[in-house]
Amino acid sequence: MSNMPFEIGKKAATRDAYGKALLELGRLHPEVVALDADLSGSTRSEYFAKEFPDRFFDCGIAEANMAGISAGLASCGKIPFMSSFAMFTSGRNYEQIRNSIAYPALNVKIGASHAGITVGEDGATHQCLEDISLMRTLPNMKVICPSDAAEAYKAVIAAYEIEGPVYLRLSRFSTVIAHDDSYEFRLGKGEVLKDGGDLTIVATGLPVPASLEAANELEKEGIHARVINMPSIKPIDKELLIKAALETKRIVTIEEHWITGGLGSAVLEAISEDAPVWVKRLGIPDVFGESGPAAELLTKFGLDKEGIKKSVKDFMNS
Amino acid sequence: MENIELQRIANKIRKGIIISTFHAKSGHPGGSLSATEIFTYLFFEEMKVDPKNPHDPDRDRFVLSKGHCAPGYYAALALKGFFPFSDLEQLRHTDFYLQGHPDMKMVPGVDMSSGSLGQGVSAAVGMALAGRLDKKDYRVYALLGDGEIEEGQVWEAAMFAGARKLDNLTLIIDNNNLQIDGAIGDVCSPYPIDKKFEAFNFHTINIDGNDYDEIRAAMKEARETKGMPTVIIAKTIKGLGVSFMENEVGWHGKATNEEEYKIAMDELEKAGEALE
Numbered sequence: 317m318s319n320m321p322f323e324i325g326k327k328a329a330t331r332d333a334y335g336k337a338l339l340e341l342g343r344l345h346p347e348v349v350a351l352d353a354d355l356s357g358s359t360r361s362e363y364f365a366k367e368f369p370d371r372f373f374d375c376g377i378a379e380a381n382m383a384g385i386s387a388g389l390a391s392c393g394k395i396p397f398m399s400s401f402a403m404f405t406s407g408r409n410y411e412q413i414r415n416s417i418a419y420p421a422l423n424v425k426i427g428a429s430h431a432g433i434t435v436g437e438d439g440a441t442h443q444c445l446e447d448i449s450l451m452r453t454l455p456n457m458k459v460i461c462p463s464d465a466a467e468a469y470k471a472v473i474a475a476y477e478i479e480g481p482v483y484l485r486l487s488r489f490s491t492v493i494a495h496d497d498s499y500e501f502r503l504g505k506g507e508v509l510k511d512g513g514d515l516t517i518v519a520t521g522l523p524v525p526a527s528l529e530a531a532n533e534l535e536k537e538g539i540h541a542r543v544i545n546m547p548s549i550k551p552i553d554k555e556l557l558i559k560a561a562l563e564t565k566r567i568v569t570i571e572e573h574w575i576t577g578g579l580g581s582a583v584l585e586a587i588s589e590d591a592p593v594w595v596k597r598l599g600i601p602d603v604f605g606e607s608g609p610a611a612e613l614l615t616k617f618g619l620d621k622e623g624i625k626k627s628v629k630d631f632m633n634s
Numbered sequence: 635m636e637n638i639e640l641q642r643i644a645n646k647i648r649k650g651i652i653i654s655t656f657h658a659k660s661g662h663p664g665g666s667l668s669a670t671e672i673f674t675y676l677f678f679e680e681m682k683v684d685p686k687n688p689h690d691p692d693r694d695r696f697v698l699s700k701g702h703c704a705p706g707y708y709a710a711l712a713l714k715g716f717f718p719f720s721d722l723e724q725l726r727h728t729d730f731y732l733q734g735h736p737d738m739k740m741v742p743g744v745d746m747s748s749g750s751l752g753q754g755v756s757a758a759v760g761m762a763l764a765g766r767l768d769k770k771d772y773r774v775y776a777l778l779g780d781g782e783i784e785e786g787q788v789w790e791a792a793m794f795a796g797a798r799k800l801d802n803l804t805l806i807i808d809n810n811n812l813q814i815d816g817a818i819g820d821v822c823s824p825y826p827i828d829k830k831f832e833a834f835n836f837h838t839i840n841i842d843g844n845d846y847d848e849i850r851a852a853m854k855e856a857r858e859t860k861g862m863p864t865v866i867i868a869k870t871i872k873g874l875g876v877s878f879m880e881n882e883v884g885w886h887g888k889a890t891n892e893e894e895y896k897i898a899m900d901e902l903e904k905a906g907e908a909l910e
Contacts, residue, residue, distance in 0.1 A: 493788065
């Protein structure tokens with residue numbers, strides 16, 4: 317399929333890709349329906365709503381009900397994509413997702429935009445830093461966190477083909493697109509962006525490009541870092557991680573999420589029995605987020621290029 | 635079906651409730667017994683369901699939103715032919731398919747997994763929405779507890795169903811007036827129930843939920859009501875059919891011991907004989 321609306325080198329947010337891909341899926345598959353909880357403009361489900369008003373259901377500000385309605389629709393053969401902010405459709409309705417969607421393994425896709433601290437100015441109440449943790453703990457749930465709009469587009473299209481519940485972690489913040497139409501998203505597979513033997517950087521989502529930039533600059537300083545993009549957090553690419561652990565002995569994980577329960581924890585779980593090595597987890601420490609422009613917050617929490625470089629150097633010297 | 639035939643089925647369902655919870659040494663007989671007439675009427679008179687074709691896309695749907703009353707639900711499904719009645723003796727047993735709360739993946743005839751209160755009703759709304767979208771004429775029924783409607787999600791679902799005018803949806807409230815901590819009016823009163831649903835744009839019907847004539851008339855009225863969903867507020871007696879359980883909150887979630895089991899089964903046996 318080559319309807320990719322995102323061009324390498326241009327800027328877009330992963331939520332934009334979600335909206336475009338959902339619209340494309342709506343055109344291709346009559347059983348795809350969309351639900352939102354009064355945020356269709358922000359989640360971009362409005363693209364679908366405008367073209368398919370009869371297959372779009374705005375539930376109002378009632379995320380728990382939206383999850384249950386999605387379950388009911390899925391039980392009747394529909395493929396619902398329900399959208400809201402990550403905070404409200406992983407946190408607010410966690411138990412509805414658990415008991416009404418994940419337990420019966422219903423074919424519901426959750427489009428969770430505005431994840432992480434890059435929601436920015438809205439501050440801590442809206443900065444969901446635990447959704448990877450909450451969702452990946454659920455049996456039957458798949459968790460995907462794309463790193464740019466092109467990858468997100470491919471991942472959303474792929475989510476349609478995955479039987480059962482899928483959680484798609486999406487961002488509001490626009491970033492430079494690093495993938496092109498030839499990229500193939502594969503559930504359970506990581507993508508090696510750069511080879512290296514001194515350590516492995518495993519990143520997911522929005523900080524992936526900064527991780528690669530940091531690694532490229534460190535190369536000139538004599539640190540040869542392998543860089544892995546890990547959009548599929550559950551299932552995770554255990555094979556690729558074990559290989560990296562055995563070959564490079566050190567791992568740094570990078571995510572726009574609390575360092576408990578997220579990618580870092582998933583990596584530790586993946587390697588601990590077969591290839592236990594020294595792992596440094598970068599992300600948001602055990603504190604709530606705060607208001608500020610997204611780029612400044614990434615800098616503050618050390619998730620921009622300079623912050624990552626510094627942390628990696630410290631780790632290599634420790 | 636004549637009322638007397640429905641009464642005979644209900645008597646068997648009541649036995650199934652006592653048998654299954656006794657063998658499980660746990661479970662919820664009180665609310666299963668209060669809803670027995672509703673289970674009976676739905677599965678043996680009202681709904682188009684076929685145990686030979688449990689996934690028929692045109693079937694009517696049922697969601698037991700008060701999922702803890704699985705013993706009554708399972709007994710009705712067993713008598714309808716979805717699985718052997720004798721399987722009820724293994725309710726809640728390890729490695730057996732009859733889970734403590736309804737499980738759509740494991741139990742034949744169950745349309746939605748439920749048990750966490752307040753959630754089933756939203757799923758029923760989704761099913762009604764799918765039916766409308768597919769231009770199918772199946773109906774969706776959800777049975778809720780009167781304590782359950784203290785959950786906020788019930789009102790999110792009701793607001794949506796009312797706003798969307800889902801007239802293929804019938805909610806039934808099993809108003810047995812008791813929840814775990816006591817009388818619902820004392821714990822955190824949801825009364826007046828009918829006026830609340832009316833305000834959420836539902837057609838409301840108040841009935842005696844243990845009386846087949848009233849259930850029959852209400853179901854007909856619900857089917858014939860267009861442009862809005864219907865809620866049937868069914869006044870019932872918790873524990874009905876077993877003398878020592880009637881209106882006793884202590885029997886919400888407790889199984890009989892050997893002695894109690896014999897008394898309960900003896901009472902039900904006699905009640906059954908009186909119907910022959």
